[in-house]
Amino acid sequence: MAKQISPQYRLTVYLQAGAGLRISETLAFTPNCVRSDFLRVRRQVSSKAHRDDCKTRFIPLKHRAEGEYRDVPLPTFLSEEIDMHLREWGTVMTAGMDVLFTPRDRGKGAMPTANTYAYHFRKALKAAGIVKPDGSPKYTPHGLRHFFASTALAHGIPIHEVSRWLGHKSIKTTVDVYGHLVPASWDRCRTVMQTALRPGSPTA
Structure with missing residues (x-):
């Protein structure tokens, strides 16, 4: 591109x-x-x-x-x-x-x-040749900004940091648009709580 x-x-x-x-x-x-x-x-x-x-x-x-x-x-x-x-x-x-x-x-x-x-x-x-089936462009320039945000979030960068870097007025805007891209933290949370409350016990 x-x-x-x-x-x-x-x-x-x-x-x-x-x-x-x-x-x-x-x-x-x-x-x-x-x-x-x-x-x-x-x-x-x-x-x-x-x-x-x-x-x-x-x-x-x-x-x-x-x-x-x-x-x-x-x-x-x-x-x-x-x-x-x-x-x-x-x-x-x-x-x-x-x-x-x-x-x-x-x-x-x-x-x-x-x-x-x-x-x-x-x-x-x-x-x-980056077009839709009807020949219209597949992306807009704003898609590049989305790439930055989605790539950062997919690799675990905190959403409040990404929000600040994007210049959003409120973190709510970032969460509404990109919240679904934040990696799930279920396993990490289980490990953290197990270690905090039962140190030395198996985490899995």
């Missing part, structure tokens, strides 16, 4: 799938979001950012006030992808920000937005 995306936008796939960023947050990504072993997500792109007359291209995160941010773990592979992108493509100054993802060609708009990105994402899926 990432191979079918325009080379300049390949990193967007990994930021969404590997760090759970929303599309609008991914498109607003700047080098100063990178810390030693985590990403500091600071802003998102306005839905009108592609327009030349847009006065505010970058806006606060969803459910957050101006200046608020959230931190997300940075896996090594993603750090390497970011470094490779910066070496190859650099940044472009837009609205006072050194952004990674912005059209290099004239007439393509000032900034990509969630809507314009989704259009090209659908084209990439079709080019890769």
Whole structure:
């Protein structure tokens, strides 16, 4: 899938799938979001950012006030992808920000937005043959964010941590959407209680 995306936008796939960023947050990504072993997500792109007359291209995160941010773990592979992108493509100054993802060609708009990105994402899926029987794209960009959440939960990462990394307003949102993916803890609970209340006895 990432191979079918325009080379300049390949990193967007990994930021969404590997760090759970929303599309609008991914498109607003700047080098100063990178810390030693985590990403500091600071802003998102306005839905009108592609327009030349847009006065505010970058806006606060969803459910957050101006200046608020959230931190997300940075896996090594993603750090390497970011470094490779910066070496190859650099940044472009837009609205006072050194952004990674912005059209290099004239007439393509000032900034990509969630809507314009989704259009090209659908084209990439079709080019890769990732389609439904009727020929429509099988996934949406938001599916990459779902991949991040479901993979983390399936491997035992606490749901409250995943909720915070996703930037959900309430953990209830995370539980409602992903609660069924949390591994069952029946056997672990039995072992813990047996050990706590009958130490030294067989646990099975």
